[in-house]
Amino acid sequence: MSIALIDLTRAWPNTEQYVLSKVLEREPADASLEIVVTPEQAAALDAVFASRQALIHEVLGSELDLARRITEIVTERLNTSDAVVRVYTFWPAVRGMALYQDSLHPGRVHYMALAPYAPPNVVTKPNLVWDNSLMTEGEAVQALVTVLSSAGASGLAKTSVRPQLERLDARFAKRADSITSKNGFISLVVDMARRRGLVEEIGTEPALIVRLASAGGGSHPALAPAGPATAPSSAPPLAADAPTTLAPSGRPEPVTSSLLVDRLRAAQFGPFMDIRWTVYEEMDRLAAAGNTPLWRFVKEAVGNVRRASEESNGKPMPWSRVVLFIEDLLTKRAVAIAGGEPQLLSWTAGSLLVEGFINNWRLWLDAEIILFLIDADIDLTLHDCEHIAGTLYASRAPAAEQRVFDIVGLLKGGGEIEYEGVAIRRSAAAA
DSSP states (O other): OOEEEEEEEEEOOHHHHHHHHHHHHHTTTTOEEEEEOOHHEEEEEGGGGTTSHHHHHHSOHHHHHHHHHHHHHHHHHHHOOOOOOEEEEHHHHHHHHHHHHHSSTTTTTTEEEEEGOOOOTTTTOOOOOOOTTTOOOHHHHHHHHHHHHHHHHEEEEEGGGHHHHHOOOOGOOOTTTGGSSTHHHHHHHHHHHHHHEEEEEEEOOTTTTEEEEEGGGOGGGGGOOOOOOOOOTTOOOOOSSOOOBHHHBSSSSSOOOHHHHHHHHHTTTOOTTHHHHHHHHHHHHHHTOOOOOOHHHHHHHHHHHHHHHHHHHHOOOHHHHHHHHHHHHHHSSSSSTTTTEEEOOSSTTTSBEEEOOOOHHHHHHHHHHHHHHHHHHOOOOOOGGGHHHHHSOOOSHHHHHHHHHHHHHHHHHTTTTEETTTTEEOOOOOO
């Protein structure tokens, strides 16, 4: 048995059918087909499936969201069958995932570059990966939507997008040794917005038009221009108190891990999903020793994790921001036991030695992240559990989703949230 998993999310607009048809010419007739597309691509591919059935996966979000979702699909197929999976993609992150899976399951996962199947007159998209040190993906997408809102229904020639972005935010200007100087930078920004369903591209290169993806190409009131350009140090457009972002349909933008992470990072509220629970484990170890005061507790825990990370050549982290974030959590939730009772991090309790933690203390701290997202007017529902898990734990495995369910249960049991159908809301008493 073999499976062809074909990721078309980075195909040039209007080339998806061509790419898919060429891949199917290569694939054996008995291969199972699974196609990964954005919602806007799905309808356009119906004709290709007239004579052949395929399982369609619709995905919105960042390249990382996509790679995680495809990892889940591949892992499930490997665990539930003896199939050989061929992964076709344009994306570097998905390529890396496929090669890694092949190392775990030799001979069962094969990476297949999609570039050779693109139309001959289309230039392959450069393999750029977004650099969050410039700005978050959410900020870049918001800036693009802002300039396209000003352009109206006709949109902008793609060649005119960069000058407009530079007028709005100087960070888009070309700078040496920056992603802004790389070939394909603007294409990457447009791609990020297109995958979120916010923009569409009309025509072909080089005469390509970019416009908002609303019916009739009109502007979105909720994404109206934010005014004159602001300096990079000003409040980001996706700050926590911003109005709910609307999708082209006028409904709230679909919840994705990328949306949630962008909102948290824009507000400098974590989530540091790769390192947070490692710090929690070190905090447990320090509490067992019982000789560290509360005011210095997080600094010592993060310092120990940092040293271990640097000794093992771990990836660089903004460690001072990790300290501030976890200290912020401890000022919101009394989970540390000091002086014989739970304490908030404060001037009053700061000199007390930490003796331990309350039950489920890690989940209670993570609950503050979910409460932050609720307070930021993001509609979280039961259907978003996997995206919340991806945001908090960089994983959508069942164990990660179970943590989310446990957190929601704790908050509901404590009267801090209430259920509204499948949605969760702040309870009236806690609001």
